[in-house]
Amino acid sequence: MRATLSRRIFWPLGLAAVPLLLGGWIGFPDVHPLELDRQAPAVFGEYFVRTESQENLERIIASVEGQGLPTLLAYRKPILVTPRGRWYKVVVPPNEDAERIVQRLMENESISAIEPNYIYTVIRSAFDSPKPAPPRSSDPDYAVAPSLPDTPIADPLLERLYGLKKISAPAAWTRSVGSKRVVVANIDTGIDYNHPDLIQNLWSNPKEVCGDGLDNDQNGFIDDCIGWDFYGKDSRPYDDSDHGTHTAGTIAATGFNGVGVSGVAHSASLMNLKFLGGPAGSGTLEGAIGSIKYAIDNGAQIMSNSWGGGGFSQALFDVIQEAESKGVLFIAAAGNSATSNDVRPTFPASYRLGNVISVAATDQMDRLARFSCYGKMTVHVAAPGQNIFSTIPNGGYGSLSGTSMAAPHVTGVAVLLKSSFPELDSVVLKDIILRSVDSIDSLSTRIQTGGRINAEKALRMAEEYQGKR
Template identity: 50%
Template sequence: YREGYLLVRFANEGTNASADAARAAIVAAAGGGTIEKMYTIVPGLGLVNLPDGTDTMAAQTAFDSTTGVVYAEQDYLWRVQAIPNDSDFGELWAMHNTGQTGGTVDADIDAPQAWDRTTGSNDVIVAVIDTGVDYAHPDLAANMWTNDAELNGDPNVDDDNNGYIDDIYGYDFLNNDGDPMDDNSHGTHCSGTIGGVGDNGQGVAGVCWTVKIMALKFLAASGSGSTSDAISCVQYATQMNATLTSNSWGGGGYSLALRDVIEASGSSGQLFIAAAGNNSFDNDIWPHYPSSYDLDNVISVMSTDDSDVRSSFSNWGLTSVDLAAPGSSIYSTIPGGLYDYKSGTSMACPHVAGAAALVWSVDAALTYAEVRDALLGSVDTLGNLTGLCVTEGRLNVYSALLAVNVTDQMPPSPDPMAWEVQPTAVGLETIYMEAVVAEDAPGVDVQYSFVCVNDPNFDSGWQDEPVYYRGGYAEGTTYQFRVKARDEEENETAYSSDPNTTTASGTDTLPPVPNPAQWKAAPRKIGGSGTNVIVAMEAFAALDEISGGVEYRFEETSGNPGGGFTSVWQDSPVYMASGLSDTAPGYTYSFQVQVRDANDNPTAWSTPLANVNLFPPPQVREVPFPYATIQAAINAASNGDTVIVHPGTYSGTGNVDIDFLGLAITVQSEDPDEVSIVNNTIIDGQSSNRAFDFHSGEGADSIVAGFTITNGRIKNGGGAGSIPGGDGDPGAPSFGGAISCTAGSSPTIRQCIITNCVADGSGGDGGHGDPTVDPKIPGGKGGDANEARGGGIYCDPTSSPLIEYCSITNCSVIANGGNGGDAESPLPDTPTADSVAGDGGDAGADTFGGGIYFGAG
């Protein structure tokens, strides 16, 4: 909670000067302080600023026992509920899961089917109560709510008299100003899921393509904020007529004041969608607020992954959590016009908020209870969620729309219709044309109508195929065409443009179609390696007036190894090139194709497919899902890949003695620049293992970043004793308690915290006498101890790692002494006078570099 503040509900709910004076007297009687603000959403509720040095808990007790106080409570602190882990629509598995991330096909919210009914409305306002929103983000700007009175008013003036100055996009209650810009990324990420602008050719699409997002900030860059500021956000959202609020935060205590405010927002018709929390707890036993408030306008949301399984971090509750929604590895907007993945119930919550907004967009008269019932009554029931939430199901926004009887009112897309290949004459009497393949909801059939503007005898009528190819046209004549599409509900697109084409006259001088030639399948590696890679490619099958008779040739123009060639003309549109190289990322190739007909009329060369890189593309591999351990992710990686390790404590096999295997990869926490992430992404050696062992010549492009490495320990075995009468072997040296770099390995180690790690040089074992002979043979000399180097990081003379912005504390080196030689007798425990012990081994050996050791060289 916030020290020095109390939320107090006074029995006196008046709003005049005498009421203010009466409440001030009550504060004085309770021990003093000032009433910093009175809230209007709950009459009588105020924030009291206590005198400096006042014990907040004692003050709460004093206020609770003062006449005229209904209740007093601490100003609890809350935190974001994320695990910070259109051109990119394929990344949005939660909207439309085709198995693209390795999950279960259709483990999604059926967004495309819903979008065939509606894509949203500007009349629906979603208040995102969070860390703020990047209101200038290109995928959010068009969907930001604006207060027009302030937008068109005077700076530094409360133009609409709502009590807030310059609140154009919302308000920042943390800093008490009108600029709710996001300085964390959490609120912007949630907003992109709710209302990323759809069908704009870039980035992502939110559940609502069209909506208004009100930015209300109360969480700081660190992700934390106070109850009093959260109350101000809910009050503002209610005052400014937001339809619902999205609340991806929690973790404070039970606040009666916050509960009263949320209940009051429900009385105004507002839904409060809340994240269920990321503690992997049962909320029925350990409530999580605000999601656990038993109010009918609160919807509590848990998280599922791309296989419809509860996300490992997600809370649950058969009676306290309402439904699940996708929340693992969600791709969305972040500040600066960028995009990133995040995981958490914070990411599940905005899917439900967006779905509620989409339902409201078709009928603004729906009550919050009707919208809530539509969402909860239409889930996809899943066996994996049995006993985990009230509905035992995952959100399905399409089914929610059907629950409020929304019919298909949307035409296919694109609308207007567009051309894939414009009408093109390919001879004396033949014309070819092709529309783009229209998209509608999955499973919905689409038809096409090609219309000849200047001669209806050449209209196609409605047909299933997007291609119209026929003869019978007059020679040397110009024809003009347009095309439209419709779905099963006969929702029609507008017509396309209406280009014209002219048939040849006398002699065919026209090339095949398409012209220029087009690719059907881009060049791709299908076999070979090194400098003998085989690459296959395929041109679009060309058509001409004469059936058959077209030929193809392919050209590579880069001049890189194996390139710089033009093939001979061939009948097949498929071509395989060999002798190319994948030995380095810098080798890229550029291919183009050309087609000719039987009359030797060539098309133009296709658009070159440049920068074809046969080197494997980089991948992002995440731990602990889908890879259970850091080593498992590295084992699957290739050069250039990134392994992202989500917050948690990692120990045991696969998470210690981690081997980069010589790969040029990055292994990092979610955000090495964020101290809270580094502090909570922990590799624990449990006093028996180091964290990383570099020994395969890794270079600066092998990167470790953003971890806390603790309790690392390297202790090699002591030397063995010898019989009879021989000296004990020396102990083994121990180098690098947390990280070891040997054999020319020079990785980059940055932004890591290395603490409580030890390099422990072993002592030699004692020499032994021979117990089988008499007189007794003295035990040999005990083995010598050996040295320890680099309690934190060890670098041998051949290794020069780059170590940046790391903290190394409380690390040490230890060298144990050698053991003494033992004396032996024929019978156990019965030494004789001539049973003589050997000499002790050397004392502790040298130690070097408690924090870091660099070998000479």
């Protein structure tokens, strides 16, 4: 898929290059589900349609053929089933007039929404050059986790993580250090699953037998022992850049194991879902929906999303709304184009749903980072995102900047809250995280809460909420 995808990416008017150079992307205003956003990058010839039933889909395909247009390749298994209809993928055959066929589909009354297979990318700061890991012939085997030390040993590189101090994480650790019971999906470029500072905190699928070639738990994925690679379509979601390993380490690198750093949470179960890959760290709407749906169906309580792009996607909205209905929190980076999301929304951060937290980035001085998107109406909180030190592949450590690095700090705080108060659902978690911020003057006009998150205050507030002082 890697080679085919890069060949088939459609860059209308060359617009896609501009946001990539800026290290962010351009958001677009909400559009009616039957108006296609033709500006956003998408996979050429691939579309998703929402309709009520498979019978409808068959009729739609037949009607296109009946008008003398070529046969559409349609996938009969819906990629998503929602209360408002089923999403199906249709593909226009190569060398055919996609525009003409899409016009016909848009005129079809049994289609309630249609959109292209948008392209999303990691939210990388323009000031960091990508550092792709050296090419490998294949992703490595899973290593066996070594046993943890009997007594806690300080993490030697902890002092380099100013972000933890900023958000009062060390003070919060007297109340909560996280827990393996909290399952958090890291939806990104994958994770170095053999990293000595992450291996203890990886989620493993309790119902799957590894390496037997069977789908033991019948969830549709063979040998999905630690998550899934929706980019490479296999069971080894290894990080082919540095982005996903870095976000995972900020959420929950193992704390007090005598190795490297610590995440905001010392302990969690990181579900490794990869849909972004290659030199640009890009992936499709199909992969994003697959990842989010996998997370919901397989027990994630929190999702961390340091990626964006595309236009307004009704299908992406629908699957995040499904997460909301299941009480799953969806934390998203606000974007790195230094623009207002109130004016130009950034997706998925700008979806107005009760479980979405949109996160801006601050620097060592608590100023809004120069690349960070903002929005008094649409960006909820800020968190450290400039020069963040964390885990990178091949067992290493390094610094990156971006709202991509800010969002995982919020995810880590959500893990701390959820491990102490498992009954709190996404709406209450969001409310507590938003109300417990430290007010910062310079953020008051730029961010909805006017503040940067504070882990200790969030835990105190949750205790008060539960009457457990």
